[in-house]
Amino acid sequence: MMEVCVDSVESALNAYNGGASRLELCAALSEGGLTPSPGMLQIVKSLVTIPVFVMLRPRGGEDFVYSCYEVEVMKHDASILKNLGADGFVFGALTPSGEIDKNVCKEIMDVVSPLPATFHRAFDVCHNIRMALPAVIEAGFSRLLTSGQELTASEGIPVIKKLVLNANGRIIIMPGAGITKVNIGEILRQTGAREFHASAKVLKKCSGPPSKCTLGSRSQQNVLVTSEGLVREMVTVAAEIVRTRKWEISV
Numbered sequence: 521m522m523e524v525c526v527d528s529v530e531s532a533l534n535a536y537n538g539g540a541s542r543l544e545l546c547a548a549l550s551e552g553g554l555t556p557s558p559g560m561l562q563i564v565k566s567l568v569t570i571p572v573f574v575m576l577r578p579r580g581g582e583d584f585v586y587s588c589y590e591v592e593v594m595k596h597d598a599s600i601l602k603n604l605g606a607d608g609f610v611f612g613a614l615t616p617s618g619e620i621d622k623n624v625c626k627e628i629m630d631v632v633s634p635l636p637a638t639f640h641r642a643f644d645v646c647h648n649i650r651m652a653l654p655a656v657i658e659a660g661f662s663r664l665l666t667s668g669q670e671l672t673a674s675e676g677i678p679v680i681k682k683l684v685l686n687a688n689g690r691i692i693i694m695p696g697a698g699i700t701k702v703n704i705g706e707i708l709r710q711t712g713a714r715e716f717h718a719s720a721k722v723l724k725k726c727s728g729p730p731s732k733c734t735l736g737s738r739s740q741q742n743v744l745v746t747s748e749g750l751v752r753e754m755v756t757v758a759a760e761i762v763r764t765r766k767w768e769i770s771v
Contacts, residue, residue: 521542521714522715523715523717525549525696525717526546526719527547528743530746531746532572534746534751535746536568538751538752539755542570542573542607543568543571543572545561545572549719554577554578555574555577555578555597555601556601562604571608572605573607573608573636574601575611576597576598576609576628578597583614584645585616591628594628595628598628598631599631602632607635608662609628609632611637611639612641612643613628613642614642619652620655622658625639636663637662638661638663638664638694639656639664640665641665641667641696641697643665643669644666644668645669649669656691663694664687665694666683666695667680668683670697673696673698673703677706684711692715693713695716697717700754701753704754716758719746720750722746722750723742723744724743724745725742726743
């Protein structure tokens with residue numbers, strides 16, 4: 521099962537047409553993914569028939585420590601997006617000491633329930649993953665997105681493999697970060713994961729006139745868009761791994 525993270529209608533359609541099993545709908549993937557607008561969710565839901573999980577993240581930054589006001593924003597967003605047809609949610613929160621913030625997670629989980637929820641890569645910056653995994657499971661998350669606390673899932677294979685074993689079916693471990701058509705086979709074979717997360721993006725030149733102005737902190741001359749062809753290739757590789765049961769995982 522391939523989940524594709526998207527931040528535009530074009531990317532959502534390309535992922536869907538390429539054979540993605542699920543979408544993670546965000547805004548601003550350049551910031552690691554923020555909460556998308558209600559309009560974005562409604563249009564994407566009208567165009568695809570696969571599940572659309574929605575990111576709940578009110579701002580950028582890698583601390584994932586949220587104020588009481590930011591928690592209220594996430595709860596209100598969750599309520600609105602749930603009513604508009606979200607199939608699931610993606611969120612996470614940490615304490616200042618780097619532990620899973622069980623209280624914040626429970627507050628948000630109470631709003632999104634009974635829809636499934638994925639704990640996102642806040643897990644990859646938590647202080648102690650041995651303590652964090654049981655905490656995520658106890659909080660009621662159905663999936664954990666992780667790179668194994670490395671820059672890429674490929675580098676994090678040893679940790680992801682241990683997480684799959686330790687989870688023992690209690691939660692789905694979903695590798696993500698830097699996954700490509702080149703390394704997805706190796707990642708699935710070595711970790712035993714049955715789902716994976718990728719953006720499958722390529723650069724697309726903007727169609728507007730050239731400008732000397734820069735909007736925001738990055739040049740807007742090119743944008744990253746999910747490639748239908750790349751999604752299809754990755755789905756094909758993953759399906760072959762599953763079909764032939766080429767797993768290398770062992771206890």
